[in-house]
Structures are given as structure tokens and as C-alpha cells.
Amino acid sequence: xxxxxxxxxxxxxxxxxxxxxxxxxxxxxxxxxxxxxxxxxxxxxxxxxxxxxxxxxxxxxxxxxxxxxxxxxxxxxxxxxxxxxxxxxxxxxxxxxxxxxxxxxxxxxxxxxxxxxxxxxxxxxxxxxxxxxxxxxxxxxxxxxxxxxxxxxxxxxxxxxxxxxxxxxxxxxxxxxxxxxxxxxxxxxxxxxxxxxxxxxxxxxxxxxxxxxxxxxxxxxxxxxxxxxxxxxxxxxxxxxxxxxxxxxxxxxxxxxxxxxxxxxxxxxxxxxxxxxxxxxxxxxxxxxxxxxxxxxxxxxxxxxxxxxxxxxxxxxxxxxxxxxxxxxxxxxxxxx
Amino acid sequence: xxxxxxxxxxxxxxxxxxxxxxxxxxxxxxxxxxxxxxxxxxxxxxxxxxxxxxxxxxxxxxxxxxxxxxxxxxxxxxxxxxxxxxxxxxxxxxxxxxxxxxxxxxxxxxxxxxxxxxxxxxxxxxxxxxxxxxxxxxxxxxxxxxxxxxxxxxxxxxxxxxxxxxxxxxxxxxxxxxxxxxxxxxxxxxxxxxxxxxxxxxxxxxxxxxxxxxxxxxxxxxxxxxxxxxxxxxxxxxxxxxxxxxx
Amino acid sequence: xxxxxxxxxxxxxxxxxxxxxxxxxxxxxxxxxxxxxxxxxxxxxxxxxxxxxxxxxxxxxxxxxxxxxxxxxxxxxxxxxxxxxxxxxxxxxxxxxxxxxxxxxxxxxxxxxxxxxxxxxxxxxxxxxxxxxxxxxxxxxxxxxxxxxxxxxxxxxxxxxxxxxxxxxxxxxxxxxxxxxxx
Numbered sequence: 001x002x003x004x005x006x007x008x009x010x011x012x013x014x015x016x017x018x019x020x021x022x023x024x025x026x027x028x029x030x031x032x033x034x035x036x037x038x039x040x041x042x043x044x045x046x047x048x049x050x051x052x053x054x055x056x057x058x059x060x061x062x063x064x065x066x067x068x069x070x071x072x073x074x075x076x077x078x079x080x081x082x083x084x085x086x087x088x089x090x091x092x093x094x095x096x097x098x099x100x101x102x103x104x105x106x107x108x109x110x111x112x113x114x115x116x117x118x119x120x121x122x123x124x125x126x127x128x129x130x131x132x133x134x135x136x137x138x139x140x141x142x143x144x145x146x147x148x149x150x151x152x153x154x155x156x157x158x159x160x161x162x163x164x165x166x167x168x169x170x171x172x173x174x175x176x177x178x179x180x181x182x183x184x185x186x187x188x189x190x191x192x193x194x195x196x197x198x199x200x201x202x203x204x205x206x207x208x209x210x211x212x213x214x215x216x217x218x219x220x221x222x223x224x225x226x227x228x229x230x231x232x233x234x235x236x237x238x239x240x241x242x243x244x245x246x247x248x249x250x251x252x253x254x255x256x257x258x259x260x261x262x263x264x265x266x267x268x269x270x271x272x273x274x275x276x277x278x279x280x281x282x283x284x285x286x287x288x289x290x291x292x293x294x295x296x297x298x299x300x301x302x303x304x305x306x307x308x309x310x311x312x313x314x315x316x317x318x319x320x321x322x323x324x325x326x327x328x329x330x331x332x333x334x335x336x337x
Numbered sequence: 338x339x340x341x342x343x344x345x346x347x348x349x350x351x352x353x354x355x356x357x358x359x360x361x362x363x364x365x366x367x368x369x370x371x372x373x374x375x376x377x378x379x380x381x382x383x384x385x386x387x388x389x390x391x392x393x394x395x396x397x398x399x400x401x402x403x404x405x406x407x408x409x410x411x412x413x414x415x416x417x418x419x420x421x422x423x424x425x426x427x428x429x430x431x432x433x434x435x436x437x438x439x440x441x442x443x444x445x446x447x448x449x450x451x452x453x454x455x456x457x458x459x460x461x462x463x464x465x466x467x468x469x470x471x472x473x474x475x476x477x478x479x480x481x482x483x484x485x486x487x488x489x490x491x492x493x494x495x496x497x498x499x500x501x502x503x504x505x506x507x508x509x510x511x512x513x514x515x516x517x518x519x520x521x522x523x524x525x526x527x528x529x530x531x532x533x534x535x536x537x538x539x540x541x542x543x544x545x546x547x548x549x550x551x552x553x554x555x556x557x558x559x560x561x562x563x564x565x566x567x568x569x570x571x572x573x574x575x576x577x578x579x580x581x582x583x584x
Numbered sequence: 585x586x587x588x589x590x591x592x593x594x595x596x597x598x599x600x601x602x603x604x605x606x607x608x609x610x611x612x613x614x615x616x617x618x619x620x621x622x623x624x625x626x627x628x629x630x631x632x633x634x635x636x637x638x639x640x641x642x643x644x645x646x647x648x649x650x651x652x653x654x655x656x657x658x659x660x661x662x663x664x665x666x667x668x669x670x671x672x673x674x675x676x677x678x679x680x681x682x683x684x685x686x687x688x689x690x691x692x693x694x695x696x697x698x699x700x701x702x703x704x705x706x707x708x709x710x711x712x713x714x715x716x717x718x719x720x721x722x723x724x725x726x727x728x729x730x731x732x733x734x735x736x737x738x739x740x741x742x743x744x745x746x747x748x749x750x751x752x753x754x755x756x757x758x759x760x761x762x763x764x765x766x767x
Contacts (some may be wrong), residue, residue, distance in 0.1 A: 247639065323643050325645025
């Protein structure tokens with residue numbers, strides 16, 4: 001719904017649990033909106049169709065889950081190199097290989113550290129509620145267009161399948177740069193080429209520096225996070241997406257007991273909210289990071305906190321029946337307080 | 338003085354990087370002439386593939402998107418669906434189309450996407466240095482089939498055009514060659530016909546062009562050209578395998 | 585509230601219905617489903633968090649109410665219900681003999697029989713939701729009736745009156761036999 005409100009009319013996907021609600025919804029909606037829906041022959045074909053549509057300047061997206069994203073990484077790297085805007089949704093599964101379909105956060109590294117080849121970044125956003133899923137999907141398309149970059153929404157079956165109230169709204173008006181790169185047929189004008197191959201002397205290095213400058217600009221301007229009860233906290237709990245949601249309840253329970261605990265939840269994982277961690281840990285010296293894996297985002301937390309802050313980690317590489325509960329996380333909070 | 342021969346408008350005035358005796362330049366020219374004759378240059382979006390054909394945009398004066406290896410038909414699908422008024426063609430080699438991109442070509446064809454595919458078959462991976470391709474002939478020596486291709490180990494050369502012609506989504510499929518003036522004129526005719534299918538919105542059109550790769554075959558240009566007309570044409574029969582609208 | 589049974593008992597529909605009813609009542613809510621990869625007969629459960637303020641975690645370790653529709657769920661999940669909480673059990677499919685907790689209130693209803701008598705044997709979930717609503721007062725029957733329209737696909741709207749009857753029957757069991765049912 002967020003994608004449609006954002007003006008996305010081209011969806012290409014392939015069935016994989018637990019994200020099938022997205023292609024099913026798009027297959028119903030697109031015909032009535034004069035859009036296109038294709039169930040592609042493979043995950044690879046789907047992302048390459050996105051590439052084609054995006055090359056014409058259209059807002060296009062795909063969605064998948066971990067194993068499918070692995071297959072798409074080649075094209076994601078191309079699109080980062082070609083500077084093509086698009087949205088990729090990963091409602092991730094648990095574990096390596098076929099793993100399981102339960103909520104897990106094992107795909108952080110893949111998403112944030114450039115899972116594909118060649119050294120690139122894409123913007124990665126991790127919503128923690130249905131409303132945020134909707135709002136951030138719209139925001140994702142805007143960021144993609146402004147910065148000419150693929151953007152990933154990273155969720156799992158908790159944010160992917162739960163139901164909550166949603167207040168739909170119009171997308172905010174945003175100014176976008178002219179799409180003077182989009183293919184349209186020359187129309188008698190200059191030839192336009194969308195490519196990622198640069199073989200001239202120094203050409204590729206210059207291109208990489210340009211991408212790097214873009215990533216720095218994203219870091220400076222576009223990091224987002226949520227803070228909850230942090231002002232007097234002596235322990236900062238952190239985590240993203242569904243883990244942060246569970247952690248927030250644990251923080252609420254701790255507050256009811258009078259414990260001085262706060263929550264810092266990164267909403268963008270790339271750019272990582274380095275600034276927020278640095279400034280909070282200038283005062284509060286203890287951080288407890290909670291993830292549904294054995295420790296991925298914690299590396300970025302460690303790099304972002306003040307030098308004398310302690311960073312603790314509690315993770316569950318969850319599968320069927322092993323999501324941590326707020327009660328369990330409260331135990332961990334007590335341990336480090 | 339009267340000009341009797343000139344470069345097509347859809348081609349740029351540059352020299353190609355292709356080896357002596359390579360047919361890519363000739364095939365580029367045929368495609369460009371067809372674009373000119375239909376007046377398509379200004380509304381064309383070409384999809385380049387990976388291999389020697391990647392530099393499409395250096396030679397054609399048209400908008401181009403560069404697809405990952407084998408994915409050109411999927412990229413072209415995205416382009417055409419988002420911009421149905423544009424003229425979209427892919428230009429792919431045998432390694433790209435018939436090996437790593439098998440799934441993409443079959444399904445784009447089967448969906449009957451309104452695009453045109455130019456498939457250049459020279460029985461080898463040219464750019465990477467002459468490795469065995471899906472279309473490498475039995476007994477043919479390549480850098481990865483040093484003892485010659487054996488059917489029991491490497492299977493048989495794939496006849497792509499016949500395979501695609503069997504799909505209901507395909508409107509037009511033909512195999513051509515550019516080894517002789519006669520074949521070249523016919524190739525031009527079939528490329529134009531394929532373009533006409535798309536211009537009239539009549540569905541997926543496909544033209545295979547048999548061509549030479551003298552460098553990787555270890556032959557001189559003349560011998561390589563002869564091989565196309567003899568050995569290759571014998572296994573890969575020329576002809577129109579599908580012509581649904583009899584254009 | 586945590587509800588658990590096997591696929592086909594309408595666990596996910598029941599959860600969705602409660603969530604919609606809670607929205608109608610002006611509350612904040614989250615509904616989190618979980619089910620096996622099988623389309624039929626696998627385990628199915630859901631957690632519905634209804635709050636006047638912010639909903640924190642949609643995952644709950646110790647729910648205040650557990651609705652248990654089959655034996656497997658009883659064996660696995662009844663022990664997780666919060667001390668002082670409520671356990672609503674489908675006695676048609678659950679043997680309570682081995683249940684040894686005395687720190688929760690147990691409401692045992694012969695749900696399959698009730699559903700069959702008033703509506704359709706497939707409406708076990710509505711008996712459970714009716715009983716839950718009547719016992720906890722979290723949502724009204726009127727809100728549930730209105731929520732049916734939002735929760736059922738259009739083609740099933742013709743069954744809404746039957747569903748309402750079964751919801752009411754579930755609630756009536758609580759009102760009529762309330763005290764005796766508590767073990």
C-alpha cells in the first residue's frame with residue numbers, strides 16, 4: 001500500500017515464504033492502476049525486470065526473502081553501480097540455507113555490508129511496526145530517487161505478517177532532481193546509457209569516489225532512529241526491527257519497576273545512526289544490544305559508541321518456537337544494569 | 338558526386354574493437370539499417386549483454402541499458418513494460434543467451450514479450466577467450482574442451498531457434514547467417530521482419546545469426562567465414578521456424 | 585491473549601477478528617500469527633496484544649489469557665499462562681486430567697458440541713472468541729459482530745449471522761454456567 005501510494009506501478013517478484021502476501025496483493029492491485037505485475041521465472045529475472053523498468057525512470061520494486069535476496073545480489077550490485085533507484089523488500093527467514101520461515105535477523109550483514117560484489121552500499125531501513133512499514137516504504141522510494149540508489153526494507157515475519165492499525169495518508173511532497181539519466185529513446189537528443197562497466201583510464205576509480213561521496217552524504221543527512229526513555233537512562237538497550245519491538249516491552253517493564261533503562265532503535269541500518277550512539281554514550285556508558293542472530297549489528301554499535309562505553313550483546317538465532325520474550329529480555333536487562 | 342554507400346544513421350562514426358573477420362560489425366550494421374528503415378532510432382532502447390557485444394552503446398547512437406550476464410531478456414521485459422511505446426531489442430551471444438541466460442530467454446519468449454532478440458551464435462565464448470559454449474559443435478576444440486566436445490560428457494549443441502519456435506508465446510523465429518552475400522541479404526530480411534513484428538505489436542520475435550570468431554577458432558578470416566557456411570550451417574539449419582502472422 | 589490449535593480450527597481468523605474488534609473499541613492492538621509450513625493440519629497460533637496505551641512487543645512470553653483448542657497446544661502452552669491468568673480450554677479435544685496448575689482460572693467448554701448445535705462444527709473459533717469476550721470484557725459482542733465484516737472475505741459475508749449466533753452462544757456459556765465451569 002505504501003509502495004502504491006508512493007507511485008510504484010511496476011512490481012516483479014517470485015513466490016517465497018514468508019512474503020507471499022506482497023506479490024499476491026500486487027497482482028490484485030496493479031491491473032486496476034494501469035501498472036504491471038509479473039510473476040517472474042526466477043528471483044534473478046524479477047530483479048532484472050526491476051532494473052529494466054528503473055532504467056526508464058519508473059518507480060519499480062521487488063520483494064523476497066533471504067534465499068531469494070542472495071540470488072538477486074548480482075543485479076543489486078549492478079544497480080548500485082548503475083545508480084538506479086528501486087525498492088527491494090526482504091522479509092527475511094531464519095538460518096543459513098533453507099533455514100526456517102520464522103522471524104530472524106541473520107540477513108543484517110548481507111543487507112548492510114553490501115552482500116553482492118564490488119563494494120557498494122544500498123540504503124537499508126528496518127521498520128518495527130505496520131505504520132512504519134507503510135511510511136518507510138514511501139520514504140524508501142523518495143530516498144532511492146533523490147540519491148539514485150537501490151533501497152532495501154529489511155523485515156522479518158513479525159513485521160511482515162502481524163496486523164496492526166494503519167492510518168493511510170498521502171505521500172509528502174518532495175522535490176526530486178531531474179531524471180536526466182532515464183532512458184526514453186533519444187528522441188533526436190543525446191544518447192543516454194545506463195551501465196556499470198567503466199574501462200577507461202581512471203574512469204572506474206572516479207565512479208567509485210562518486211559513489212563513496214553519495215554514501216557519506218547519506219550518512220550525514222539520512223540516518224534515522226527512535227529514542228525511548230533515554231534521557232536519564234543508565235543502560236541503553238538497542239536493537240532493530242522486531243527485536244527492538246520486543247525489547248521495547250522489556251524496557252517498559254523495567255521502567256515499571258523503576259529501573260533507569262532506555263531504548264535506542266536504529267531505523268536506518270545504512271546509514272547507521274552513528275551520531276545517536278556517540279552522543280548517548282558520551283553520558284550513558286552501558287549498552288545492551290539485542291538481536292535475533294549471534295551478533296551482527298553489534299559490530300556497528302561497537303564502532304559507534306564512545307570509547308569508554310561497554311557494549312553487551314544478547315542474541316537468539318531464532319527459529320521455530322524460539323523468539324525471545326519481553327520477560328526473557330528483562331532478565332538480561334537486570335543482569336547488566 | 339553521388340554517394341552510393343553510407344553508414345546507417347543509427348550507427349556512430351567510430352571504429353569497432355572487433356577482431357579482423359569477426360561478424361559482429363556486419364550484424365551491427367544490419368540491425369542499424371533495419372532501425373533506420375523503420376525510423377526507430379529515436380524511440381529505441383537497446384539492451385546490451387555481457388560478452389563482446391557489451392559495447393553496443395559505443396557503436397549504436399541509441400539509448401542503451403547494460404544487462405548482467407544472461408539477463409537481457411528480463412531487463413528488456415522491465416523496459417518494455419514500463420515504456421511500451423519504445424522499441425526494445427536485446428543483442429546477445431551464445432554463452433549469454435543459451436547458457437547462463439537460458440531461463441530468461443525461454444520465459445520472456447513464452448510470455449510473448451513484445452521485444453526483439455538478436456542472437457549471435459559463434460559457437461564459443463568470445464570475450465573470455467574461446468571457452469566451450471552451449472552451441473559449440475561436437476568435436477570442436479575450445480580452451481575448455483581441448484580434446485573436442487564429446488556428446489557423452491558435454492552434451493549436444495543446443496538449437497535455440499527450434500527450441501523457442503516450439504513455444505506458443507513466440508511470434509517469429511528464424512536462423513540466418515552472414516557468411517555469403519546471399520545469406521547476408523536474407524539475414525537483413527529476417528531482422529527487418531522481426532522488427533516489423535514488434536512495430537506492429539505482434540509479439541516476441543527472435544533472429545539467430547550464425548557468425549565467425551576467427552581469433553578464438555584459431556583460423557584466418559577467410560577460413561572462419563567458410564566454416565560458418567559449411568560446418569555450422571550443416572548443424573544449425575537456416576530458415577524461418579515460426580512466422581505466425583506471415584508478415 | 586494467546587490462542588493455539590491446529591490449522592483449520594480458525595485460530596488466525598479468531599485473532600484477526602479480535603484485533604479488528606479491539607480497533608473498533610478504540611484500543612491499540614497487534615496481531616501476530618504463527619503457523620506451520622503445511623496449509624492444513626499444522627500447528628497454528630496467534631498472539632493478540634490489546635492495550636489502552638502503546639503496544640510494545642507483539643511477542644508475549646506469559647499471556648494473561650490462553651485459549652487452547654487442542655491437546656498438543658495444551659501440553660505445550662498452558663504452562664506459559666501468567667499466574668492469575670485465564671485458560672479457556674476446548675474440552676471437546678483436550679483432556680484436563682493431567683493439568684496441575686491451580687494458579688490460573690480454567691474455563692472448560694465443549695466447544696465442538698456448542699458450535700455444532702448452534703451453527704456449524706467449523707465455528708469452534710467463534711465459541712472461543714465469544715467466551716473470551718464475555719469473560720474478560722475487553723471487547724463487546726457488538727464490536728465483534730461489526731468486526732466480522734472486516735475479518736471475513738466478502739464471499740463469506742453470508743455466514744456472518746451464523747457466526748454471530750455462535751459468538752453469542754460462547755458468551756452465553758460464560759454468563760449461564762460461569763461459576764460451575766471454574767474447576
